[in-house]
Every structure is written in structure tokens, then in C-alpha cells.
Amino acid sequence: MGNDNDMSDITGKKIFFLYPSAIIQNEIAAELVQQEFEVYLMRDHAVLRRVLKKYPNSIVLVNLDDQMDETSWESWIRGVMSDKATSDTVIGILSTTDDAALQRKYVNTLHITGGFIQIKKSIKQATVQLVEILNAIDAKGRRKYIRATSDNEALTTINVPYNGDFVKGTIKDISVAGLSCAFSVDPEIEKNSLIKDIQIKLQSNILKAEGIVFGSRLDGITKIYVIIFTQRTDPTVRAKIRKYIQSNLQAKLDAMIAGRK
Numbered sequence: 001m002g003n004d005n006d007m008s009d010i011t012g013k014k015i016f017f018l019y020p021s022a023i024i025q026n027e028i029a030a031e032l033v034q035q036e037f038e039v040y041l042m043r044d045h046a047v048l049r050r051v052l053k054k055y056p057n058s059i060v061l062v063n064l065d066d067q068m069d070e071t072s073w074e075s076w077i078r079g080v081m082s083d084k085a086t087s088d089t090v091i092g093i094l095s096t097t098d099d100a101a102l103q104r105k106y107v108n109t110l111h112i113t114g115g116f117i118q119i120k121k122s123i124k125q126a127t128v129q130l131v132e133i134l135n136a137i138d139a140k141g142r143r144k145y146i147r148a149t150s151d152n153e154a155l156t157t158i159n160v161p162y163n164g165d166f167v168k169g170t171i172k173d174i175s176v177a178g179l180s181c182a183f184s185v186d187p188e189i190e191k192n193s194l195i196k197d198i199q200i201k202l203q204s205n206i207l208k209a210e211g212i213v214f215g216s217r218l219d220g221i222t223k224i225y226v227i228i229f230t231q232r233t234d235p236t237v238r239a240k241i242r243k244y245i246q247s248n249l250q251a252k253l254d255a256m257i258a259g260r261k
Contacts, residue, residue, distance in 0.1 A: 011143050013090075013141065014055050015058070017041050018061065024063055024094055027123045028127050032131070033243060040249065040253055044106035045068070052080065059091075059092065064093050065096055070220060077106075081110070090113050090114070090137055095116070114137070150248060156174075160187060161196075166199070173225060176241050180225065183225070195210065197210075210229065211233075212228045242247065
């Protein structure tokens with residue numbers, strides 16, 4: 001298990017929202033995505049138990065108000081915590097209840113380590129509280145930005161100005177810091193060149209960015225360029241990139257789950 005711990009120290013921990021309500025998904029989870037946490041949405045507690053065995057040191061945020069009654073939830077949480085394969089999972093509770101006895105049971109009796117966050121009064125306050133907990137348990141590890149690989153996605157492309165026209169390329173991976181890509185025709189861009197009018201297509205989103213060529217490398221016979229976005233890249237573009245990364249990672253997880261069923 002030591003190696004898995006070392007890995008999550010570097011790459012950060014996966015955060016699973018289990019049965020998120022619309023408000024949890026659209027407000028809390030969406031805000032965590034924008035703060036560079038690695039977020040997944042899960043709607044099957046049995047499947048999640050299997051997934052947790054594959055990803056040690058994960059964090060599960062349970063929406064206690066949905067799907068199961070109190071006894072069943074307690075049983076499921078105890079099951080995750082007592083199973084050797086998933087006992088390193090951090091479990092937190094999100095609930096609209098202000099039942100103090102219930103909160104005490106989870107925190108003092110079950111000893112959940114991810115907090116019991118009451119989301120009735122203020123979603124903003126609950127989000128701040130959750131971020132504090134996630135930072136305290138080092139959810140991001142040493143990783144600064146979440147990255148998604150998009151090598152085989154036809155709808156994830158880049159266009160850069162070239163000889164008065166545009167040359168099209170495929171994006172290999174992307175984060176809010178920058179991307180790596182390969183072009184159909186090598187534009188032979190020099191290292192440290194500033195590219196002002198980069199067009200990025202992420203599924204249905206077409207974004208404009210500005211970047212500096214950090215360098216290039218050969219992958220077989222393909223030349224891979226690394227482009228770092230400049231500070232002038234619009235914050236709304238960065239927000240859309242983060243949203244795309246979350247949906248890309250979620251799709252990969254869903255595909256893995258579907259393959260196992």
C-alpha cells in the first residue's frame with residue numbers, strides 16, 4: 001500500500017460525490033473542479049465500492065439525503081471502512097439535516113475523517129468548509145493542475161496560424177497551464193515563439209487562447225509540441241478547460257466501469 005500512498009502524494013486523490021443532488025453537483029462539485037480538485041460523480045454505491053478498490057486513498061462525499069435509509073447508509077459506510085481493500089478511503093458526509101445526534105454518530109462513533117457538512121443554510125459556506133477539509137487531508141497532493149489526455153478524440157483539436165492560413169492539429173493532453181499537440185503538417189514553430197490566435201476545440205466548445213511554444217519532442221516520427229498558455233488567456237477559457245477535463249476523466253471512469261460489468 002505504501003506505493004499507492006506515495007502516488008497520491010504526487011498526483012492527488014480522487015474525489016467521488018455519491019448520489020449528488022442537483023445543487024451539490026452544480027454548485028459544490030463544479031466549484032471543486034474550478035479549484036483543480038479531481039472530481040467524479042457516482043450514482044451507484046455498489047459499483048463505487050469496486051472502484052475504490054482500484055483507487056486507494058480516495059475521498060467519498062456521501063449525499064446522506066438520497067437513495068438509502070439511515071441504517072443502510074451506516075452499513076455501507078461501515079463496510080467501506082472495515083474492508084481492508086478500501087479502509088484508507090476518506091469518507092465525508094453532505095446533508096441538509098441539522099440533526100446534531102446524527103452528526104455526532106458519524107463523527108464520534110463511526111469516526112469518519114472527511115467531516116459532516118451541513119448544506120442547508122449556505123452552499124457557499126459548505127463549499128468553503130469542504131475545501132478546508134480537502135486541503136487539510138492534502139487532496140491535491142503535489143500536483144498543481146489536473147490534466148486530461150485526449151489523444152483519440154476526433155472532436156478535440158487545435159488550429160494555429162501558419163503562412164497566412166491555419167494548420168490543424170490534434171491535442172494529446174491539456175490542462176489550464178497548457179497543452180501538447182501534433183499537427184497534420186509540421187508548422188516548424190521555434191521554441192519560445194508566441195502564438196497569438198490559437199483556436200482550441202474541446203467537443204462542442206471552441207476557445208481562443210494565446211500561448212508560447214515551450215518546446216517539442218519526437219514521438220516515433222510524430223513531432224509533439226508543448227504550448228504553455230500566457231497570462232492573457234481569458235479566465236472563462238480556463239474555466240471551460242477545467243470543465244472539459246472533468247467530463248473527460250468522468251467519461252474514462254464510466255467506460256472502465258462499463259467494461260467491467
